[in-house]
Amino acid sequence: MAKEHSRVTENEKKRRKKQVKRNRLLAGLLAVAIVAGGAVFCFNKMFGNMFSSGEEISKDIRTAEDLQDKVINILVCGVDYTDGRTSANTDTMLYVTLDVEGKKVSALQIPRDTFIGDDVKTGGSKKVNAVYGHGDEKNQIMNLVKVINDKLGLPVDHYVTLDMDALIAMVDWIDWGFEMYVPYPVVLQDKNTGETNTLIAEPGWYQLGGEQVEVIVRNRNYPGGDTARLEVQNYFYASLVKNFMENLNVSDFIKVLPRFTQYITTDLSMARIASMAKFGFTVAYEDMALVKPAVYGYDVVFEGNTYKTNILVADKEDWANVLNTYFRPYQDPVSADELKLPGTPPAGEVAREYGRVSGSLRTIGDILSGAEPTE
Numbered sequence: 159m160a161k162e163h164s165r166v167t168e169n170e171k172k173r174r175k176k177q178v179k180r181n182r183l184l185a186g187l188l189a190v191a192i193v194a195g196g197a198v199f200c201f202n203k204m205f206g207n208m209f210s211s212g213e214e215i216s217k218d219i220r221t222a223e224d225l226q227d228k229v230i231n232i233l234v235c236g237v238d239y240t241d242g243r244t245s246a247n248t249d250t251m252l253y254v255t256l257d258v259e260g261k262k263v264s265a266l267q268i269p270r271d272t273f274i275g276d277d278v279k280t281g282g283s284k285k286v287n288a289v290y291g292h293g294d295e296k297n298q299i300m301n302l303v304k305v306i307n308d309k310l311g312l313p314v315d316h317y318v319t320l321d322m323d324a325l326i327a328m329v330d331w332i333d334w335g336f337e338m339y340v341p342y343p344v345v346l347q348d349k350n351t352g353e354t355n356t357l358i359a360e361p362g363w364y365q366l367g368g369e370q371v372e373v374i375v376r377n378r379n380y381p382g383g384d385t386a387r388l389e390v391q392n393y394f395y396a397s398l399v400k401n402f403m404e405n406l407n408v409s410d411f412i413k414v415l416p417r418f419t420q421y422i423t424t425d426l427s428m429a430r431i432a433s434m435a436k437f438g439f440t441v442a443y444e445d446m447a448l449v450k451p452a453v454y455g456y457d458v459v460f461e462g463n464t465y466k467t468n469i470l471v472a473d474k475e476d477w478a479n480v481l482n483t484y485f486r487p488y489q490d491p492v493s494a495d496e497l498k499l500p501g502t503p504p505a506g507e508v509a510r511e512y513g514r515v516s517g518s519l520r521t522i523g524d525i526l527s528g529a530e531p532t533e
Contacts, residue, residue: 324421326368455512
């Protein structure tokens with residue numbers, strides 16, 4: 159059963175700080191996967207290969223050999239399985255660049271509803287979140303890796319996927335409660351009856367259980383839809399990073415990790431993950447950036463359909479600028495014309511045009527201090 163949410167008082171915060179250390183360990187587990195592609199402080203001799211392993215990424219997609227000591231690029235995805243686990247969408251997609259030489263981390267938030275092109279297999283949705291589940295059935299992550307490389311011109315060195323069930327399990331393991339700032343009211347609507355239920359009435363800090371956190375970070379019934387949802391997720395990431403950086407140590411992490419490896423698939427070796435985790439400790443909050451690119455929003459009725467589909471179309475000039483500034487620290491810039499993302503909505507009737515939704519840049523430091531996002 160999900161824990162009931164409540165306002166967090168100053169006295170409660172002080173009391174929780176006195177709780178035994180083990181109850182503050184896990185909050186950073188997902189954050190490490192998000193910010194650094196997964197952090198596991200362990201050795202092969204002790205644990206062996208605890209994660210499910212997938213296909214190694216081919217050399218023509220990975221970062222050029224002369225740059226591999228300077229930068230590591232990782233695709234991190236939260237996977238949402240359908241009932242029966244027969245297919246899946248990537249509900250969360252982050253392209254993470256670890257600038258080892260510059261001691262910076264940048265994470266590109268890829269909106270799930272982004273129109274990826276008619277030439278990509280998506281099962282008819284035309285959205286980037288459906289690429290994972292269509293194409294190669296044995297190595298589904300490679301479907302998305304190849305599209306990211308082809309459409310955005312971005313190298314991918316490694317990948318990490320997390321079953322979305324991991325979010326609930328991780329948060330609920332923290333039995334003192336997970337604290338998160340929720341920037342918008344959270345109103346849920348039953349698709350069948352149309353009835354609404356208010357989970358969060360007004361913005362503020364709340365103590366939440368795992369199921370509630372999952373609903374909040376995945377809810378799309380915010381003003382602004384998917385783009386607002388990415389902002390909500392920023393607060394989730396920041397809370398996890400803070401807990402990880404300030405409360406976790408090596409021995410405690412090793413003890414708790416085996417509880418959650420069932421949810422993680424990656425091609426990273428234990429030694430590589432440990433090395434990236436150590437790097438993460440050297441990066442300041444102000445040098446951990448969450449970047450959301452600008453898009454244009456549409457409701458489109460595809461040819462042959464009668465219902466509307468919400469589609470986001472990349473502002474290619476903005477995407478090119480963002481990618482060159484934060485995700486190609488040692489590479490030549492790629493122009494908007496060279497990006498293979500479509501710049502117009504798919505064929506069909508445009509039932510509604512929402513206009514341009516600005517991009518944003520927020521560091522973990524900005525989020526924790528309450529600073530407003532900047533475009």
